[in-house]
Amino acid sequence: MALKLYEIIGSPPVFRAMAALYEKDLDFEFVPVDFATREQKTPRFLALNPLGQVPVFEDGDFKLFESRGITKYVAEAYTDKGTGLVFKDLKKSAIQTMWMEVEGQKFDPTSSKLTWELFFKPIFGLTADEAVVTEFEEKLGNVLDVYEQRLMECNYFLHQSSSSIPNFSSTSTAMAIKLHGTVGSPATFRALAALYEKDLDVDFIPVNLGVNENKSPQFLARNPFGQVPVFEHGDLQLFESRAITKYVAEAYADKGTSLLSKDPKKSAIQTVWMEVESQKFDPASSKLTWELFFKPLFGMTTDETVVAEFEKKLEPVLDVYEKRLTECKYLGGDSFSLADLHHLPNANILMGTKVKSLFDARPRVSAWASDILSRPAWAKVTSMLPK
Numbered sequence: 009m010a011l012k013l014y015e016i017i018g019s020p021p022v023f024r025a026m027a028a029l030y031e032k033d034l035d036f037e038f039v040p041v042d043f044a045t046r047e048q049k050t051p052r053f054l055a056l057n058p059l060g061q062v063p064v065f066e067d068g069d070f071k072l073f074e075s076r077g078i079t080k081y082v083a084e085a086y087t088d089k090g091t092g093l094v095f096k097d098l099k100k101s102a103i104q105t106m107w108m109e110v111e112g113q114k115f116d117p118t119s120s121k122l123t124w125e126l127f128f129k130p131i132f133g134l135t136a137d138e139a140v141v142t143e144f145e146e147k148l149g150n151v152l153d154v155y156e157q158r159l160m161e162c163n164y165f166l167h168q169s170s171s172s173i174p175n176f177s178s179t180s181t182a183m184a185i186k187l188h189g190t191v192g193s194p195a196t197f198r199a200l201a202a203l204y205e206k207d208l209d210v211d212f213i214p215v216n217l218g219v220n221e222n223k224s225p226q227f228l229a230r231n232p233f234g235q236v237p238v239f240e241h242g243d244l245q246l247f248e249s250r251a252i253t254k255y256v257a258e259a260y261a262d263k264g265t266s267l268l269s270k271d272p273k274k275s276a277i278q279t280v281w282m283e284v285e286s287q288k289f290d291p292a293s294s295k296l297t298w299e300l301f302f303k304p305l306f307g308m309t310t311d312e313t314v315v316a317e318f319e320k321k322l323e324p325v326l327d328v329y330e331k332r333l334t335e336c337k338y339l340g341g342d343s344f345s346l347a348d349l350h351h352l353p354n355a356n357i358l359m360g361t362k363v364k365s366l367f368d369a370r371p372r373v374s375a376w377a378s379d380i381l382s383r384p385a386w387a388k389v390t391s392m393l394p395k
């Protein structure tokens with residue numbers, strides 16, 4: 009079947025998708041997209057990717073966007089070809105997902121800023137902003153410190169031949185589940201939402217961020233980034249909320265609400281929209297929750313310029329959602345899935361701020377938000393908040 013990659017050479021996300029295709033030794037056709045004439049914003053291209061970005065991947069009549077959605081599909085659809093890129097074992101795969109989340113949430117935002125300042129700006133005749141470079145070099149340095157420590161434990165983030173891969177005992181799904189977290193933390197609430205959708209009993213261990221309990225040596229041993237939540241299930245320990253939700257969805261596939269489809273193509277589409285949440289919705293909505301909710305809570309002053317800037321970034325994302333929700337009831341397809349669930353913490357906070365008007369202005373987005381926010385599992389999560 010013909011494989012096609014819509015691309016512009018030099019784009020990091022295109023190179024990410026190409027790297028996976030080449031690791032899998034797959035023949036594919038390049039379809040160049042002419043950025044000079046803004047071909048990526050034409051109706052024909054927007055029908056392939058409503059975000060108007062490359063890469064887009066076609067496997068016959070199956071179409072995907074978001075580079076990490078593409079690499080994951082390629083790795084899973086062509087498991088027996090070329091390099092093995094993902095583990096089938098549930099727990100090993102969970103550890104891999106956790107480090108993939110670290111790349112998406114921590115390495116990419118900092119390294120992309122630096123590639124823009126130090127590589128792309130000079131190419132376009134623009135001047136690098138040294139203050140931004142210094143700020144993001146420091147942030148990247150912190151991530152690379154964690155990588156340095158991790159790479160002392162294994163050759164790659166998780167390598168088959170490494171002796172340090174835990175030989176996971178066959179944890180019974182009935183074993184106690186622990187979640188170290190903080191009430192009100194969006195990431196903690198995201199993990200809890202998945203656990204409650206699955207109707208699971210959780211031993212919740214509160215972590216006091218106010219006294220920096222998350223930076224204690226004991227906590228850093230569980231999550232070197234010193235952040236909540238951390239999940240424990242038998243000998244498996246995970247951080248990064250979206251890695252936790254994915255493990256919970258897969259380990260308890262047949263319990264409670266189904267959160268990920270077992271059909272490979274449907275699950276690939278859900279992954280695409282999970283990536284859209286992580287790469288587009290989360291960066292804008294997290295800035296807005298910080299300015300409009302957390303800052304006032306901590307006695308700090310909201311910066312209205314930042315609010316205006318990030319409202320402008322959130323709007324086109326919500327426009328894409330509005331259109332998507334004309335095609336199906338939920339973002340990932342016709343049923344509720346992790347693609348919707350991952351939005352809950354920030355959407356819930358924003359509904360109590362002036363940003364609610366951006367949701368209200370889009371009827372389908374507004375109906376979708378009310379629908380997902382009224383789920384009993386989410387009500388159970390928010391009932392933990394002080395009254």
Ligand SMILES: N[C@@H](CCC(=O)N[C@@H](CS)C(=O)NCC(=O)O)C(=O)O
Pocket residue numbers: 113193194195196217222234235236237247248249250
């Ligand atoms: N990408 C991470 C983000 C985790 C995160 O930002 N946690 C916050 C609370 S919502 C935290 O622990 N902050 C304390 C800190 O960074 O020192 C995830 O999804 O788990």
